[in-house]
Amino acid sequence: TPHPTPPKTTIKTMSFPPPSLPLGNVSTGSGRMEVLSLSSTSLSAQAVHASTLSRSAAEAAGRKLHVPTLVDEVRARLRSYGEPVMLFGETKAAVRERLRLVMGRIANDGGDVGGAEDKDMSGRGARPGGKDGEGDGRLRREKKVYTVAGQGLVDARRKIVNYARGRARARLEGEVERRKKTRRRLDTGPGEERREDEFYYLDGGDVVGGDKDEERSARSEYEWASQVGLEASEVAGDRPVTGLACLGGRDGAVVTGGWDGNVKLWERDAEAGLKVKPSRTLGEEEERVTCVRAMNGLVLACGTGVAGSVYRCRAGDGDDFAPAERVELRGHKMRLGRAAFHPQGEYALTTSHDRTMRMWSLSTGQEVLLQDGHFSAAHGLAVHKEGSLVCSTDFGGVSLIWDLRTGKKIQHFQGHSGRVLACDFAPDGFSLATGGDDGSVKIWDLRTKSMRSTAPAHRRLISTLEYSASGESILTASYDGTMRVLSARDSSKIRVLEGHDGRVCAGAWGEREIWSVGGDGTLKLWRGN
Numbered sequence: 001t002p003h004p005t006p007p008k009t010t011i012k013t014m015s016f017p018p019p020s021l022p023l024g025n026v027s028t029g030s031g032r033m034e035v036l037s038l039s040s041t042s043l044s045a046q047a048v049h050a051s052t053l054s055r056s057a058a059e060a061a062g063r064k065l066h067v068p069t070l071v072d073e074v075r076a077r078l079r080s081y082g083e084p085v086m087l088f089g090e091t092k093a094a095v096r097e098r099l100r101l102v103m104g105r106i107a108n109d110g111g112d113v114g115g116a117e118d119k120d121m122s123g124r125g126a127r128p129g130g131k132d133g134e135g136d137g138r139l140r141r142e143k144k145v146y147t148v149a150g151q152g153l154v155d156a157r158r159k160i161v162n163y164a165r166g167r168a169r170a171r172l173e174g175e176v177e178r179r180k181k182t183r184r185r186l187d188t189g190p191g192e193e194r195r196e197d198e199f200y201y202l203d204g205g206d207v208v209g210g211d212k213d214e215e216r217s218a219r220s221e222y223e224w225a226s227q228v229g230l231e232a233s234e235v236a237g238d239r240p241v242t243g244l245a246c247l248g249g250r251d252g253a254v255v256t257g258g259w260d261g262n263v264k265l266w267e268r269d270a271e272a273g274l275k276v277k278p279s280r281t282l283g284e285e286e287e288r289v290t291c292v293r294a295m296n297g298l299v300l301a302c303g304t305g306v307a308g309s310v311y312r313c314r315a316g317d318g319d320d321f322a323p324a325e326r327v328e329l330r331g332h333k334m335r336l337g338r339a340a341f342h343p344q345g346e347y348a349l350t351t352s353h354d355r356t357m358r359m360w361s362l363s364t365g366q367e368v369l370l371q372d373g374h375f376s377a378a379h380g381l382a383v384h385k386e387g388s389l390v391c392s393t394d395f396g397g398v399s400l401i402w403d404l405r406t407g408k409k410i411q412h413f414q415g416h417s418g419r420v421l422a423c424d425f426a427p428d429g430f431s432l433a434t435g436g437d438d439g440s441v442k443i444w445d446l447r448t449k450s451m452r453s454t455a456p457a458h459r460r461l462i463s464t465l466e467y468s469a470s471g472e473s474i475l476t477a478s479y480d481g482t483m484r485v486l487s488a489r490d491s492s493k494i495r496v497l498e499g500h501d502g503r504v505c506a507g508a509w510g511e512r513e514i515w516s517v518g519g520d521g522t523l524k525l526w527r528g529n
Contacts, residue, residue, distance in 0.1 A: 054108075055101070062104025065113060067096060069377075070333055070354060074099055081106070149407075156347060156359070156368050161405050163344040164388040171386065171429055178214070218472045222494055225473055225485040228514060228528040230499045236264065241517035243292030243301065244464075244506040254508070254515050255299050256523055257289030263301045263311065266523060285309060287335075292506075293348075295341040298362065300348050302329075302336040308350050310362055327365040331358060337379035342404075343387045353377035357392045357402070373400060373409055380423045380434070391432055393420035399434050401446070413444050415451055422465035424474075426488065433474055433488070435462030441476060441491055455491035457484050464506045475514060477507035483516055497526055 038046075068074050074096050075085040081102055086095055103113045149157075236256050243257030247265070257263045262281050287305035294300070302308035307330040332352040339350045342359070347368065349359050355378055359369035371392075380393030389410075393399045399420055401411040418437025425432055431452065432444045439458035444451055458478035466475050467488065474486045483497040483504055500518035507516045514526040 054105070057108050058101055058104035060104070061108045062100040065100065065103050065107060067100045067103065069096070072333075078102070152361070152366070152368050156361075157405055157407075159344055159346065160342070160387055164386040164405070167386045168388065168429075175428070217470060221468065221470060221472050222487070224512065224528040225494045226528075228485070228495055228497065228526050230497075230524060231513075231527040232525040233499070234266075234523050235521060236266075236517060236523040237262065237521045239521060240503075240505060240519040241521055241523065242288070242290045242463075242505040242519075243303075244508050244515055244517045244523075245292045245294035245299070246508050246510050246515065247294040247297070247299070254510075254523070255292050255294050256517055257285070257292040257301050257303070258517075258521070259288040261285040261287065261289060261303075263289060263292065263299065263309075291336070291338045293339055293341055295343075296345060298341065300339045300341060302339040302350060304335045306330065306332045306335060306352075308336055308339055308348075308360075310348060310365070327362065329360045329365055329367075331360075331367045331370075332356065334377075337377070338381040340381045340383050342383055343385060349381060349383065349390060351378040351381045351392050353379075355394070357381070357390070359404070369404075369407070371402060371407065373402075374398070379419065380421055380436075382423045382425050382432070384425045385427055385429055389425070391423050391425065393423050393434060393436070395419040397436070399423060399432070399444075401432075411446070411449055413442075413451070415442055415454070416440065419461075422462055422476075424465055424467050426467050427469065427471035431488070433465055433467065435465045435476060437461045439478065439480070441465065441474065441486060443488070443491060453491045455486065455493075457486060457491075457493075458482065460503075463504065464508075466507065466509060468509050475507050475509055477504040477516060479503035481518075483507045483514070485514075499524055499526075 068077055071092060074092075078085050078095070078099055083098075083102055087098075090098070107113050237258040237260050239259035241256050241258035243255075243263075245255050247253040247255055253268070254266045255263065256266065261284050263285065264281050285301060285303055285305065286307070287303045289301050289303040291302050292299065297312065299311040300308065301311070307328055310327040310329065312325040312327075329348065329350065332350065332354055334352050334354040337351040337353060339348060341348050346362055347359050348362055349357060351357050355372060355374040355376065357371045357374075357378055358367055359371075360366065361368055374392065374394040374396070375398075376394045376396035378392050378394045380391070380399070382391045384390065388403065388405055390402045390404055391399055392402065397414055397416045397418060397420055399413040400409055401413075402408070403410050413432070413434070416434065416436045416438050420434050420436040422436065423432060423434045430446055432446060433441060434444070435441050435457070439456060439460055439462060440454055441457045441462065442451055442454045457476055458480050460479040462476050462478050464477045467473070468475065472488055473494065474488050474491075475483060476486065477483045481498065481500055481502060481504060484493060485495040485497070486492065487494055497514070497516070500516065500522065501520040503519040504516055505518050507514060512527070516524045516526065518524075
């Protein structure tokens with residue numbers, strides 16, 4: 001039987017407004033078009049949305065531009081654009097970010113940003129390309145600029161060469177002799193099969209490889225560090241204390257500096273055991289003091305200002321120091337980062353957020369060397385024990401090694417995920433330790449130019465880092481409120497020191513003791529058995 005034919009269905013279609021109908025138009029059933037204006041709320045929302053898109057595009061364009069860092073250059077560029085140089089309550093960093101936004105808007109609109117190159121903040125060309133100077137989209141190569149050295153710099157380099165030559169020879173000859181002794185012991189020592197590159201071995205509790213005296217000293221230091229505890233604590237200031245150094249030549253004397261701008265001397269009180277005497281103020285700085293260094297009766301202080309100070313602490317007739325003589329180190333254009341003495345004894349070095357490192361004469365306070373090369377704020381600073389090399393670190397996560405004898409950069413290390421805030425050379429001269437924002441400690445081998453080990457030491461940034469005198473341990477201080485003693489051989493944890501109420505701003509080794517200062521305004525002494 002054939003299937004019945006289905007009934008026909010009539011579908012009625014409705015006409016809709018054309019797609020090009022502007023937003024806000026309403027089509028009525030009568031065919032007439034009624035146009036309704038948007039409400040003030042909708043118009044305001046559209047304006048905010050357009051402004052947000054414009055700002056996002058300007059920020060994206062600004063991130064590809066090279067923005068001046070120096071304050072004078074930032075202000076000059078803002079004036080050239082017809083913008084105010086500073087708004088009420090605006091910081092210097094905010095002024096620079098506003099300049100970046102202005103330059104981004106001009107570049108986004110196709111205008112000229114006044115000679116700013118198409119670079120990222122690392123200083124390298126943002127786009128790959130051919131040869132230098134072939135137009136847009138080409139890689140701009142870095143240019144090395146050499147200047148004629150003044151007589152003061154020539155004399156300083158001669159002194160540094162003469163100082164470093166003998167010490168380098170003695171250090172290398174000592175290392176060769178140590179390796180010969182190690183090889184002989186490895187060839188004749190009991191126990192399992194050993195490789196020549198292994199450093200030391202323990203067999204039944206006795207050292208059978210390497211220098212026995214050296215290994216016993218290392219074991220003794222580790223045992224002492226594992227028992228270190230809080231011995232004394234004193235209030236060092238009403239505000240955070242951020243600078244700390246042990247003063248050589250005075251048993252138990254330390255120097256501190258803090259946000260109150262005071263540089264203070266502390267001495268151990270023999271009558272009260274290990275307590276420390278009330279402080280004596282060596283001097284007052286114009287800004288906060290964030291770094292203090294000491295060597296041979298000299299105290300070097302720097303902070304958030306543009307100038308550092310050298311205090312000469314001469315011993316008086318009694319037990320106290322005579323009034324300190326002050327020499328000012330002025331020349332940086334932005335706040336200082338860290339400072340250090342050169343072991344030769346006649347010079348000091350400083351880093352600054354103006355991306356430079358400078359060397360100064362301690363006797364006159366005159367600038368001897370200006371070394372640039374960082375693409376972001378320079379902060380950390382350490383001098384090789386022989387005085388030939390200097391390490392400076394920056395907020396871009398880069399550590400640069402400079403040769404003071406030639407003024408050339410000989411190596412750079414990059415591995416931290418944030419700013420590198422602290423560094424120190426090992427006493428043996430073969431290693432460099434760095435720490436920073438990521439809370440990790442990295443040890444770099446200067447001979448192989450590679451990372452030897454890394455360890456996640458802290459939960460927050462590392463403020464200071466320092467090798468012990470033997471080079472077997474590393475002391476770190478962190479904003480997580482702790483200090484740690486690490487093994488310099490494998491970065492393993494030996495001891496965690498807790499006692500500060502808040503961040504630990506600096507730590508320093510003493511004679512079989514450890515000192516620390518923190519954001520709680522206290523100076524603490526730690527000792528072991």
